[in-house]
Amino acid sequence: MANYILTKSSFVRGVQCQKSLYLYKNYYKQRDAVSYSQQAVFNRGTNVGVLARTLFLGGIDVTPESIFKYEESAKRTQQLIAEGKEIIYEAAFIFDDTLVAVDILVKENGAWSAYEVKSSLSISETYLMDAALQYYVINGSGLMLDDFFIIHVNRDYIRHGAIDLKQLFTRVSVKKLAEKKHQYIQAQILHSKDTLKKPEIPQNITIGEHCFAPYACDFMGTCWKHIPANSVFDMGGMRKAMMFDLYRQGYVKMEEIPDETDLPDVFRIQIEAIKKNEVIINRKAVADFLKTLHYPLYFLDFESFMPAVPIYEGSHPYHHIPFQYSLHYKAAKDGELRHIEYLAEAGSDPRKIFAERLLKDTRLPGDIIVYNKDFEKKIMKDLAHDFPEFRDALRDRIARIKDLAVPFAKKDYYSPLMRGSNSLKAILPALVPDLKYEELIIKDGNTASIVFESLQTESDLFKIIETRDQLLAYCKMDTLAMVRIIEVLESVKNDGNK
Ligand code: SF4
Structure with missing residues (x-):
């Protein structure tokens, strides 16, 4: 003892x-x-x-x-x-x-x-x-x-x-x-x-905001098991304090919240979708969003890693180092779908060649569709700062960016399957069920970053080849998902207003 x-x-x-x-x-x-x-x-x-x-x-x-x-x-x-x-x-x-x-x-x-x-x-x-x-x-x-x-x-x-x-x-x-x-x-x-x-687990402590701060508690699987799917805690965009306020008033499932409760539309839509168990689509808003896109379309996704200790000349701690992109391209709505990709070799600074390849691959005119534009914009702005010779061309690409997350953040297309989230991983099963991240080895961006960072010190050639294949498959899935989501949105836009 x-x-x-x-x-x-x-x-x-x-x-x-x-x-x-x-x-x-x-x-x-x-x-x-x-x-x-x-x-x-x-x-x-x-x-x-x-x-x-x-x-x-x-x-x-x-x-x-x-x-x-x-x-x-x-x-x-x-x-x-x-x-x-x-x-x-x-x-x-x-x-x-x-x-x-x-x-x-x-x-x-x-x-x-x-x-x-x-x-x-x-x-x-x-x-x-x-x-x-x-x-x-x-x-x-x-x-x-x-x-x-x-x-x-x-x-x-x-x-x-x-x-x-x-x-x-x-x-x-x-x-x-x-x-x-x-x-x-x-x-x-x-x-x-x-x-x-004490001989027993403290009974007077219930779930609360303390479960998330300063760290996400690792006993949520125990304490939160009475909370069902589609609860008030699945309400996308709602602050934690408001979720717990509803919970303490006795509402656990979203559908239990009375209709007369004063809530913004983004929350009402989520409750309505659960109550009716159906997809809610604001067809006019979807059509308006699609009108802002002009072919040819590029579908672009970056991956980056952030070493705590800078490993490249001129970089700072936790510098976003882009190492990979996937790019799908469609010249016209019914045109052929082309795919281009880049994945840096581990061991040397990938930023300059990343910028060169990206600019070459996006040199034709056309909107550049990303999902959550802040990340891709930040990477391009950082590259423009670090490599002034590419500044004007990168500014041009930034100006062409369109954000596919917008209609989902506004809940213009919402399915109960999304469980309040508008992340790409959350909306895909609702719109394109045959495309599945679960079938990939690398399923999210955090894992992709960690895996690429680990390649910096990997010497097993087979492991390197296998990991690179997994990274390519993951990033390609992100842009293919965007292509298919646009197809779904285009198929619903003309069916009349909500
Ligand atoms: S989940 Fe963790 S923080 Fe929350 S009540 Fe249980 S033990 Fe406490």
Whole structure:
């Protein structure tokens, strides 16, 4: 039995929700599965943490072999301090039944400082809380800290040549803020220990906005299982506060909301579609949207990745690096459908060749249809900034963009199958059921980014070929989906008004 009850992560969990803390400690296996993209975020944090250690070279790493051996790390930390060691990575401490491990512990000019590394661009309230807990435990365990710093990634850093670690990372003292939270931390630890002594799951905690902030809770599969499909929480475009307001008034399913409730049209349409169990189409609005499109039409979709640590010359942390596009082209409504695609080779900066190929492939006149224009526009604007020689041509392409998401965001075409969402993945099953993302290996843009980033260090040729095929199939699906959706919209536009 470990001689601590809480850890940094369980403490933070308890601040969000005491029920989540209780379930985590007693019903760990009921946690929802961690998604591929969530795991990638965790891995990114670990990688940045390891890189930040090079700011303090020569330390001793006491990371345990498994999470169950942190007590040994705490003993080893004490031993190393007693031996006069001055830099310790993952230094562990126990106090007030709470265990913490700080990324880097350093003795500078005879005084100890702790450094916690975050892969983010700024310091959130949760990071301050977690630093305050570490400060409380380390001082309480007997090592008086002279200062406590959070190191995070500097958003203004631009890479020129080799990575400059001193410029890449920003160091912020949070000691004063941590001291101010001393009493809160003490009270919260007591509260959490009381909760964990209880024989049963806390019954007085129900679902609420706290389930989503600061993190999406991983026990939603347990606590939310009584919420049916097409509930008030599926209302697309509605703020969480309003959803919970309806829920607390006793409305769980959308169809239970009384007709006289004062709601904007985008919500009324969703309720009407559920009540009638049918597709609601504003044919005039659909026709008006289609009138804004002029053949020839390009259907375009980009994929990008965002390395926390810039890997290319002139790029900054979390720079959107476009690496792939798919382009379908139709010269006329009944014309032949052509497909063009580009996927960068991993290992070198793809941006310039991406821009060159894109401009060449879209050189003929015609509207460029995308789904949610902000992303494609941002990529093109960034390319215009980074490569002034393409600026005018990229501005021309930006001016030709038309956004296919607009009629779906306005609910001019809405099916109950969309469950409130107007994402491409959500609307496709309702409009083109024979096209299925589920049949692909890569099913979403986040996974595509992570997979491409992983190719930077992949040496297995078969794995590279297989992954590239999967990326091409995914991106092609996005633009083919847009082609087919336009066909569906064209087929309904002249059937009379709603
Ligand atoms: S789903 Fe919500 S109520 Fe349930 S444990 Fe998580 S935060 Fe608490």
